Every structure is written in structure tokens, then in C-alpha cells.
Amino acid sequence: MRDVAIIGVGQTKVGEHWDVSLRHLALEAVQAAMTDAGVTRTDALYVGNMLSGELAGQEHLGALVADFAGLRGIEAFKIEAACGSGAAALRMGYVAVAGGLADIVIVVGVEKMTDALGPDTTMALAMAADGDYEAAQGLSFVAINALLMRRYMHEYGYSHQDFAPFAVNAHHNAMNNPHAMFRFPVTAERFARAKMICDPINLLDSSPICDGAAAVVLAPADAARTLSAAPIRIVASAVGTDTLAVHDRRDPLVLEGAALSTRRAYEQAGVGPEDIDLFELHDAFSIMAALSLEAAGFADKGQGLRLALDGEIGIDGRIPVATMGGLKARGHPVGATGVYQVVEVVQQLRGLAGANQVPNARLGMAQNIGGSGATVITHILERMED
Amino acid sequence: MSVPRNWRLQQQRYCLVGEICEKCGAKIFPPRDVCPECEAPAQTPFAFSGRGEVYSYSTVYHPPRGFEEFAPYTVALVRLEEGPLVTAQLTDVDADQVRIGMPVEMVTRKVQGGGEEGAIVYGYKFRPAIRPTA
Ligand SMILES: [Zn+2]
Numbered sequence: 201m202r203d204v205a206i207i208g209v210g211q212t213k214v215g216e217h218w219d220v221s222l223r224h225l226a227l228e229a230v231q232a233a234m235t236d237a238g239v240t241r242t243d244a245l246y247v248g249n250m251l252s253g254e255l256a257g258q259e260h261l262g263a264l265v266a267d268f269a270g271l272r273g274i275e276a277f278k279i280e281a282a283c284g285s286g287a288a289a290l291r292m293g294y295v296a297v298a299g300g301l302a303d304i305v306i307v308v309g310v311e312k313m314t315d316a317l318g319p320d321t322t323m324a325l326a327m328a329a330d331g332d333y334e335a336a337q338g339l340s341f342v343a344i345n346a347l348l349m350r351r352y353m354h355e356y357g358y359s360h361q362d363f364a365p366f367a368v369n370a371h372h373n374a375m376n377n378p379h380a381m382f383r384f385p386v387t388a389e390r391f392a393r394a395k396m397i398c399d400p401i402n403l404l405d406s407s408p409i410c411d412g413a414a415a416v417v418l419a420p421a422d423a424a425r426t427l428s429a430a431p432i433r434i435v436a437s438a439v440g441t442d443t444l445a446v447h448d449r450r451d452p453l454v455l456e457g458a459a460l461s462t463r464r465a466y467e468q469a470g471v472g473p474e475d476i477d478l479f480e481l482h483d484a485f486s487i488m489a490a491l492s493l494e495a496a497g498f499a500d501k502g503q504g505l506r507l508a509l510d511g512e513i514g515i516d517g518r519i520p521v522a523t524m525g526g527l528k529a530r531g532h533p534v535g536a537t538g539v540y541q542v543v544e545v546v547q548q549l550r551g552l553a554g555a556n557q558v559p560n561a562r563l564g565m566a567q568n569i570g571g572s573g574a575t576v577i578t579h580i581l582e583r584m585e586d
Numbered sequence: 587m588s589v590p591r592n593w594r595l596q597q598q599r600y601c602l603v604g605e606i607c608e609k610c611g612a613k614i615f616p617p618r619d620v621c622p623e624c625e626a627p628a629q630t631p632f633a634f635s636g637r638g639e640v641y642s643y644s645t646v647y648h649p650p651r652g653f654e655e656f657a658p659y660t661v662a663l664v665r666l667e668e669g670p671l672v673t674a675q676l677t678d679v680d681a682d683q684v685r686i687g688m689p690v691e692m693v694t695r696k697v698q699g700g701g702e703e704g705a706i707v708y709g710y711k712f713r714p715a716i717r718p719t720a
Contacts, residue, residue: 323650338653346644447671
């Protein structure tokens with residue numbers, strides 16, 4: 201096994217890109233990352249994507265993106281793990297470089313969701329859940345998260361308004377991220393008045409439907425110094441899985457897949473939660489942010505929300521989350537999200553996060569969740585000291 | 587939903603047939619042929635009573651394609667009295683009457699389809715318990 205480093209990153213603005221196709225979104229991120237890395241050729245390309253078949257009528261994205269990115273001929277394919285597809289693609293890129301099978305690998309996450317009509321997008325997203333026993337009963341993906349949120353409030357005695365700090369923090373941070381979809385502030389009062397979409401989940405508990413692409417270039421860490429002025433080492437890359445269906449879990453309010461994934465990541469990196477300077481968590485819904493904080497060891501069971509209420513998730517808090525807006529406000533183009541998270545951790549570790557810079561950030565963690573917790577991929581990145 | 591896919595699930599959809607583990611006694615729904623508790627093979631059919639209580643619930647206003655005619659509808663996780671959780675719609679009840687812990691029972695209802703969406707699919711939903719318990 202070789203150490204692996206990220207030598208370049210790129211991203212498109214997240215939003216409703218009516219004028220840009222799926223392939224061109226991917227292309228924009230690929231080119232930005234390759235320019236940042238200063239490379240013109242790679243050995244392989246892995247594309248993280250969930251919904252291109254359902255929403256764009258296009259599968260076979262590996263060869264497609266490779267061709268349009270000027271990389272025709274290289275090894276390339278799409279990797280799918282629902283909303284965890286982006287980090288799953290990064291994981292495969294990591295495996296290829298760490299195993300010595302490739303030297304320079306580009307990973308791109310891309311999703312184009314806004315071309316389709318609402319009910320079709322809702323149906324497509326529900327494919328992250330158990331098709332025979334969740335989606336077939338008419339449950340949307342939002343509804344599955346709503347069931348978790350209601351039960352969480354019931355068991356631990358929280359009110360809906362207690363979830364406001366996640367949206368407030370994410371929107372606050374997105375204001376300083378030029379690539380974010382929602383660059384406006386949200387107050388607790390505005391959160392209280394937001395439209396209910398699937399009770400208790402309201403519009404500001406939920407990440408938006410959107411388009412976007414993000415990319416990273418990987419290289420062996422020992423070569424990275426000569427290739428990049430600011431290489432970032434991947435000190436952990438770990439996956440945990442759990443049941444697709446919430447009803448099959450031992451305790452629906454415990455993300456066992458996330459706990460496994462983070463535990464493996466901490467072991468690989470030889471660190472614990474107290475060493476992590478920032479955490480790009482999977483805040484597709486505010487309940488997921490709370491459960492993720494608990495599964496990753498930042499809070500005890502039922503106390504993830506307490507961390508947010510106590511003001512510990514801001515840039516200057518004990519564990520900054522969603523430092524560039526998170527899924528909530530940067531946006532959640534599902535198959536691209538896992539790569540966006542890693543791009544943002546790289547920005548932080550390079551010291552290029554502007555007004556959102558976490559002071560002296562050395563170790564950053566990104567965690568991408570497929571479905572309601574069935575595939576959880578965790579990466580820990582470290583600034584390479586001179 | 588395709589006819590063969592629906593047909594394969596008819597024992598579960600109409601009769602809540604799961605499995606029981608001969609080794610540890612765990613009752614399993616949906617069936618998975620391997621006991622989630624002790625990992626022993628578990629292929630003995632077991633019909634659930636259909637009685638349980640609401641573990642959590644929500645209301646769907648923006649349904650997936652194919653479920654528009656029912657919206658808004660209430661969905662729930664139901665804790666069956668034999669142990670497993672089931673994901674299903676609630677029926678015969680107003681959304682604002684539903685509470686966590688409310689006793690419910692399984693009934694067979696139209697779940698999906700008709701018209702352009704293809705064959706009508708029947709399956710389980712849960713309503714407030716009115717049948718006397720045995
Ligand atoms: Zn057993």
C-alpha cells in the first residue's frame with residue numbers, strides 16, 4: 201500500500217444549470233481539477249453518480265466523461281452508491297493509487313437533477329431505499345428521514361425548533377462560498393416559519409435538488425510534493441454498510457454503518473474524534489447531521505443536537521461542520537456531494553477557505569452517506585508539512 | 587410495478603408472511619432467509635398477526651411518481667407485536683389523530699396503480715386497531 205495524496209481539486213457552482221448538460225458539468229470540474237493539479241493526462245477516471253440513468257437517460261458515464269474530457273482511451277467507469285456515490289468513486293480512486301495499479305487518477309462526482317419533474321425526481325431518489333419494502337409503500341426519501349426525525353424528537357424530548365442551528369450554521373457558511381447554491385442567511389425565526397414538506401421536516405431541514413460536479417486528482421504521496429505546491433494526504437479511507445431499510449435496523453436512531461465507517465477511519469489514521477479539526481458531514485436533512493455527529497463519536501446517543509444547540513458546530517466551535525455550506529446550503533447534487541465535501545476539506549487544509557477558514561486546520565474529515573445510512577464512506581485528510 | 591415483481595411478493599403483501607428462526611426463535615419480516623440475530627439459516631414461514639403500534643409517522647405531500655392519487659397520505663414505521671418494524675401507509679385515520687404508540691392493525695388496500703401506471707397493486711396498510719385481540 202502506498203500513501204495517497206490529493207494534488208488538485210475543482211468544482212462547478214452548485215445550482216440549477218438549465219443551460220449545461222450532465223457531461224459538460226463533469227467536464228468543467230475535471231478540467232478545473234486537472235488545471236489545479238497541473239496534469240494533462242491521467243491513468244484512470246472514476247465517475248461518482250447516482251441518477252443519470254433515471255433522470256438524464258444516460259448511463260455509461262465513465263467512457264463518456266473520459267472521451268469529452270480529452271482522456272479517451274483511459275480506464276474509466278461509473279460508481280454508484282446512492283447519495284454516497286461521490287465518495288465511493290474517491291474510495292475506488294484511492295484503492296487504485298494505494299495499490300499501485302495507477303499513478304494519477306481523477307475522480308469526479310456529477311449529478312444533474314433539475315431537468316426532471318418533481319414526482320420523477322422523488323421516485324428516483326427513493327431508489328436509495330429498499331425498493332420492495334420502503335419505496336413500494338409510497339415512501340419518498342424525505343419521508344424516511346421524517347420518520348427518523350419524529351422518533352428522535354420523541355425519544356429525546358427535542359422540539360422541531362431545536363434543529364434550527366444546523367440550517368443557520370450551513371447558510372451562514374455558504375454566504376462566503378462562491379460555489380454554494382444558497383448564499384443567504386437563515387435565522388431561527390425564518391426556520392420556524394419555513395414551509396412544512398414532510399412533517400416534521402420543513403424546507404430548511406432539507407437540502408435542495410440541484411446540479412453540480414466536483415473533482416479531485418490523486419497521486420502517490422511521495423510524488424505529490426513534486427507535482428503540487430500544497431498536496432493533501434489521505435490518511436484514512438473507510439467504508440461501512442448497514443441495511444438499506446430503516447425498519448431492518450437494530451435501532452433506527454443509530455447509524456451503525458456510520459459508526460463502523462468512522463471507527464475504521466480513526467484506526468487507519470491513528471486518531472480519534474478529538475483530533476479532527478473540521479467535519480464535513482452528510483447533512484442531507486438536519487436529522488442526519490445530528491445522527492452523524494453521534495455515530496462519529498462527537499456526541500453521545502441523543503446528544504448530537506445538543507452539540508449544535510450549544511454552539512459547537514460553528515467555525516470557531518469544538519467541531520465545525522458544513523464549513524462551506526454543507527449539503528443544506530452549498531447544495532446536494534447527490535452523486536457529486538461526496539467529492540464536494542472532500543474538495544472543501546482540501547480548501548480548509550490548504551488555508552484557502554477565506555472567511556470560513558478553520559484556524560490551524562490540520563486534520564479534516566468528510567463523511568458521505570448513501571441512502572438513510574446504508575453506505576457510509578469516510579475520508580480523513582491531513583495537510584502535508586514541509 | 588411489474589406484474590412478476592408484485593406476484594413474487596404476494597405472500598408478504600397480502601398476508602405479512604415472514605420467517606421464524608428455528609435456532610433462536612427470532613421472527614423476521616421482511617423475509618431474508620438468514621436470521622439477523624444469530625445468522626442461522628431461517629426459511630420457515632411465519633405469518634404475523636398484523637397487530638402492532640406506531641413507532642413513528644409522517645405525511646407525504648409530495649409523492650413519488652405513481653402515488654399521486656393518494657396524496658397527502660400518512661406513512662409510518664409500525665412495531666409489530668412479534669418484534670419487527672414494518673414500513674407502511676396508515677389508512678382510515680386523519681393525520682392529526684396519529685400518535686406514537688397508537689395501536690394499529692394490518693388491512694389490505696390498494697397501494698399503487700391503475701390507469702397509466704399499470705396493474706393495480708394491493709398490499710398492507712395499517713389502520714387504528716378495532717379488531718378485538720384474541
Ligand atoms: Zn436466529
